Amino acid sequence: MVLLGVLSGCGNGDTLERFDGPTMGSHYSIQYVRHSAAPGPKAVRAEVESILAEVDRLFSTYRSDSDIERFNALPANSCQIMLGPVLELIRVGEQLSSQSDGSFDLTVEPLLNLWGFGPQSRAEKVPTAEALAQVRQRVGHAHLRIDGDRLCKDAAVEVDFNSIAAGYAVDRIASRFKALGIDSYLAEVTGELKAAGRKPDGAAWRIALEEPRDDRRVAERVIEVNGYGVSTSGDYRKYFEQGGRRYSHTFDARTGAPVLHNLASVTVIHPSALMADGLSTLLLILGPERGWDYAQKHGIGVFFVLRDNDRFIVRTNEAFERMTGGKTQ
Template sequence: MAGVLLLGDEDLFTGRWKVVVMLAGVLAACGNGDSMESFGGRTMGSTYSIKYVRHANLPVPAQVRSEVEKILAEVDKQMSTYRSDSDISRFNELPADRCQTMPASILELIRVGEQLSQQSEGSYDLTVEPLMNLWGFGPQGREEKVPSDAALTEVRQRVGRQHLHIDGHQLCKDAAVEVDFNSIAAGYAVDTIAAKLEAMGIHNYLAEATGELKAAGKKLDGSPWKIALEEPRDDQQVAQRVINVDGYGVSTSGDYRNYFKQDGRRFSHTFDARTGAPVSHALASVTVIHPSALMADGLSTLLLILGPERGWDYAETHNIGAFFVIRADTGFVTRTNQAFERLSSGKTE
């Protein structure tokens, strides 16, 4: 296992539940007029941070920040299950056999969720929110505990992608399902921010929201963006591995931040929709690197749900760059495929 590693300016630990900017301070401008700009704030119940190299002819930092925060505010207004006035919360309140006109972004994520659900044979599912609430992890969760068989049977009738369909610009349901975008919304936001930065002429940047990130180009000194992959511990933050990223999204999903224990067993917030229960295998975390932060976000969750064997086979079959951290009697063991090694070298294809 790796020890604590102090990274240079602008580098990040990545993980779904916590991101720490290491040694961020006042960043000086170069003699040619270029400078490293940095800003961040609160979003989606967590934080975001943007770092980029600014040339003299690029928009002022205040304008860049304004554009980024517009995107984050729109994603929150559309996709947050923690605010009652969001588009998806209003949809979730609808009874069965109703439809609601939705923004194109939500319909896009529904289609991505359908794809991931099909490819995981139903283990990944965007409609698990009733299960999360029942077990105490969701926005309406009351108590973290193992539910009764009767309660679980009732709730599972309201879970399943087959109950959703798109009709033109409308999202419809034939059962009282509730959609949760927590496994892909942040990745979508990062991709949207990255596209906006590129459109503004910013090509050297690191964009991060709630632990999902995308980096492109180089830092001010010409060195690559370095990302620290966090060891799956809940007592302290330790860098297990450091990778270079250029042109890719990176997402880490783990079961080590949000869980409870009952009768000596550990129950995490990660659910397999086929069983209606939290996963119980030895896979502690998965990091995925992918050209799309949205897909890295969704795929890291999917692989974590599938576990150390099924998840590994899925990653290999679909040529997904993945870094697995697996619990063992002696601590943690890691497993990395060739696609991850290639993509984490910091070189674009």
């Protein structure tokens, strides 16, 4: 994922608390306004890290004892009892797959490994047509089925939740904050985030969206966020070049190959960080025309950055401007 710098300031009155740490092979950060009756950062950190540990235990593809990796290791025609959060995200993945005509798919892990981007990959390279055809037999959401509290598969598919798990974690943190009486916060997990309320001085939470460069970090746009999740997906952090072509880690499950269009990054703003996370990936897969039409049809706030030779072109829609209060920089 490609996001985002957080611009913060100092305030008076209520305390602005901050803490951060490692998670999911990356990083998380929390800022929240502590009112007189609100819990302190030590107690809040414990709540946050409990949620993150649960998400990692359920969804991580980088630890063999996670619930999803135990499922991935099963052969075809197998079932495994799953907890509610796993089944919830399987259903979200099914929805996004259906709405993208199969371009978005949670079962692309074998493709990621084949092309060199996955947890079991060995080298980044363009696979042979024969190897690609063989792996594609194990890709497709249609191979999954929910039977009561069991997740079943009729092929040796492997599920990868990396396109939605961090957004789900952010929503879980936001829900816990509400229960704790914390109504002003910015919660970020591996680049996916949600902000609500305002800082102690009354200023909005301001987020810097990066220009999609792989040589240095430059803010393309600064937005104000209140009550929304924000997610950016891009092709410029994980990629390789071969034969004069650039291959990113963003895959179209219908072709089994990385996308090759000129849409460099997509930022989505949505009431749900989970949906922002999944939709930013879905729209990046669909590309500059199909993705734009999808966002307009469904009223999704989007910020597109397109490559045009050695420069970038930005395109935003009315929904994005409305939800971010208009351009702030």
